[in-house]
Amino acid sequence: MRSKLGGRVAQAAEIALATRRYVTPIDVLTGLRWLHDRHVQTWRQGRVDSLERLAAVDADRMEEALSHLREWARSRNLLESEAAYTAGTRDRRPLRFTAAGGEEMERAFRMHWLSPDLSEARRRQIEERQDRAPDLVVVAPLEAWTCAGCGESGPYLIMEDDAPHCLTCADMDHLCLLPAGNAALSRRAKKESGLSAVVVRFNRRRKRYERLGVLVEEEALARAEEQCLADEEVRLRRRERDRERRADEDAGFRDRMAAEIRRLFPRCPAGRAEAIAGHAAVRGSGRVGRTAAARALDEGAVTLAVVASVRHLDTEYDTLLMSGVPRMTARERIRSRVDEVLTSWRAEGGTERAPGDV
Secondary structure, eight states: OOOHHHHHHHHHHHHHHHHHSEEOHHHHHHHTTSSOHHHHHHHHTTOSSOGGGGSSSOHHHHHHHHHHHHHHHHHTTOEEEEOOOBOSSTTOOBOOSSSSOOHHHHHHHHEEEEOTTSOHHHHHHHHHHHHSOOOOEEEOOSSOOOOTTTSOOOSOBEEETTEEEOTTTTTOTTOEEEETTOHHHHHHHHHHOSSOEEEEEEETTTTEEEEEEEEEOHHHHHHHHHHHHHTHHHHHHHHHHHHHHHHHHHHHHHHHHHHHHHHHOTTOOTTHHHHHHHHHTOTTSOOGGGSHHHHTTOHHHHHHHHHHHHHHHSSSHHHHHHTTOOHHHHHHHHHHHHHHHHHHHSOTTOOOOOTTOO
């Protein structure tokens, strides 16, 4: 019989496999909520000595999850592929997953599991992308900081030898910032530039690093601008086709999500399932409908979208928040009302509400 942790690992792995057709240990650790995306970003920037330092559990517990992942992957006949993990720092040092684990454990964390249905060309493409050295990452810090080299400060820092350095000490002060917003120009400028770095800043509200732009050589930027001017009309037509394709994909996803809501909650009022799906699945919103779990129509994620709608539209939750009641206190006060609405929307003998849905 599969253990409780084994079941949670399998669920996280199934979602990743359905979404990308391959699974990594990081997919599972984030799916278990032992790590958040911001932790992984900090680690990839080379700002901590191991991923374990940021995890909610220790290396032994992480290794236990990996053993369940291996068991699940082999039962599905997935293919093993060892990936290289290097830091977004000038030295491109190998990243460590654990603080004191041996090479065998580190190798287990580097192992990815690919669907056997992938073509050979697609497998090679995925493996090459996984092994590609990451962009250098420069951080626009929110707090005051001091350069480990010169003792001064500046608008940006880059990690070297596990310590923050200014761009002058890192020999990168000749680069200029190309703000985010023009993907084609940024891509071409990076390609033309012998040295480049992505600039990020931590968004406290969203609890994630967000891209501000890219540092490139001035001459490279000038060449990239000339290239973009030469084929601007072609790129405009391509963007319009891409916009239409994404709109069709989003519409299809909303329809599938609404159908799943109606399956789980057959007594949901007319039009409400479509409204919930439309709200939860807005591209770029960061709402539950845009998570990997929701895109895979995971029952728990779809139920969370329904709970969120009920909370805001069928209870006094928003009024409580506006009157200064703490969020978790407000949720506890309206919990019984949410349960009442969900029960009325379910058919007899329907799925029980998972703990913590409210």
